[in-house]
Amino acid sequence: MMVAEHAGPCFGVRNAIRIAFDCAGERTYISGELVHNPHVTRELEHAGVVKIDDLKALSPGDRLIIRAHGEPESVYEYCREHGVKIIDAACPFVKKAQSLAEQMEKDGYQVVLVGDKNHPEVKSILARTKSGVAILSCDEINDALLCKGRFGILSQTTQKKENFLSVSAALLAHAREAKIYNTICSATMQRQEAAVRLAKQVDAMIVVGGKNSANTRQLYDLCNEIVTTYWVNDLSELDKLWLQGKTRIGLTAGASTPDRIIQQFREHLEQI
Amino acid sequence: MMVAEHAGPCFGVRNAIRIAFDCAGERTYISGELVHNPHVTRELEHAGVVKIDDLKALSPGDRLIIRAHGEPESVYEYCREHGVKIIDAACPFVKKAQSLAEQMEKDGYQVVLVGDKNHPEVKSILARTKSGVAILSCDEINDALLCKGRFGILSQTTQKKENFLSVSAALLAHAREAKIYNTICSATMQRQEAAVRLAKQVDAMIVVGGKNSANTRQLYDLCNEIVTTYWVNDLSELDKLWLQGKTRIGLTAGASTPDRIIQQFREHLEQI
Known part of the structure; x- marks a missing residue:
């Protein structure tokens, strides 16, 4: 089992997760997902961050986390006008x-x-x-x-x-x-290049990440052009039969996949 | 015989030729060729424009024609410093x-x-x-x-x-x-596109222009990929044998080819 050189959380995601959990608590809200990963979304909910669909749900004194993907300027304006505190976790x-x-x-x-x-x-x-x-x-x-x-x-x-x-x-x-301007972030480029390098050396690739994560889809597409590739969100989705008869398995993960999940895969695959 | 829709002198060349002949006369000089065409070069010499290799040959009060291809800023500076009058025929x-x-x-x-x-x-x-x-x-x-x-x-x-x-x-x-910046001039693009269109409709192409003209070489290369193509500077270089058995002949010309030369070809080819 081999793990791609650059796999999993990038600076922007780590940064957003740190900011969001640091401030989680009473009257903290987020519109949409902080990052495109259901595990992170669920953990934030447990920490007390409430997902809202409409800014009008916010009251003066509430705190709104700006998610990693950023928000339109209008969201910042709305918050300024309505006394809502901005916690800016947008990727730089x-x-x-x-x-x-x-x-x-x-x-x-x-x-x-x-x-x-x-x-x-x-x-x-x-x-x-x-x-x-x-x-x-x-x-x-x-x-x-x-x-x-x-x-x-x-x-x-x-x-x-x-x-x-x-x-x-x-x-x-x-x-x-x-x-x-090539505004593809360097983490994305490194992750993609490392995934392609690894895919060429293995019998199958496993790509870990949320099914609505754009960068995880790119990894899946790139690897799948080279070798049989499986895209899973967590260990529960892994089918043992997929790996039967395969001696070299490669692992990579999208930017929004927490280290903890990657570590679970690493341990599981090493035991096979 | 068909002539390409956009063939021969562009605005920049016509402009340069007009400026150069307007001012030709006593103590008028040029460094290099006004445009890359030997006929134009010879006519300018007859009109009294002297070709120089070194700016040091110029004296105060002399006039220097800046050719269509432009000159480095240093040439303008030298002239300003030495009282040489600039006649600027550089293509805009x-x-x-x-x-x-x-x-x-x-x-x-x-x-x-x-x-x-x-x-x-x-x-x-x-x-x-x-x-x-x-x-x-x-x-x-x-x-x-x-x-x-x-x-x-x-x-x-x-x-x-x-x-x-x-x-x-x-x-x-x-x-x-x-x-x-796409700084290819529109005349060049139109001339190339028209030459390619015409080359597809004929049995042979004739490209007229100076052998040191870059834009004429491009026309020759483009046409020659499509159909048998001959590159000649003037009628004296045309070999009758080339056109034997060919019913449709296409004609185009580089930007620095005078209208007069193109007209000679047109008349000659119409008689065949």
């Missing part, structure tokens, strides 16, 4: 992408974010712009977009590098000018 | 690329110009920077270049678009940030 790399998007729009660029338009991180970045758009692949580049001549291109922090590059190159073919 | 698109390169270097980008480092236009643009480099293909991207994380990329105005895009994409793969 996401915040950097937010301000780059805002600045590029001010500078007259059509902002294009390579990523999934339904992901909270993508929403939080594009909310800093008036006309920014998210596209996930070259197929989504349409005539309406192409009539703009100046593109400001950046990436969801957990995007696959190859995809970011191919979309950028496709837009570039239609641009007079492009300003391009 | 080249001057635009010069100032973009200068500004990008000031903004901290490693300037990369996609083009031929020996071409006077490329030299005139890079002379505005301290550390700017010219590379013509992805093969020339080396480790020393890749250690820079922020690239400011632009193009020789007569570069092939596909090449500009592939070099830009290759650099982007190694960049945290890139600012990219």
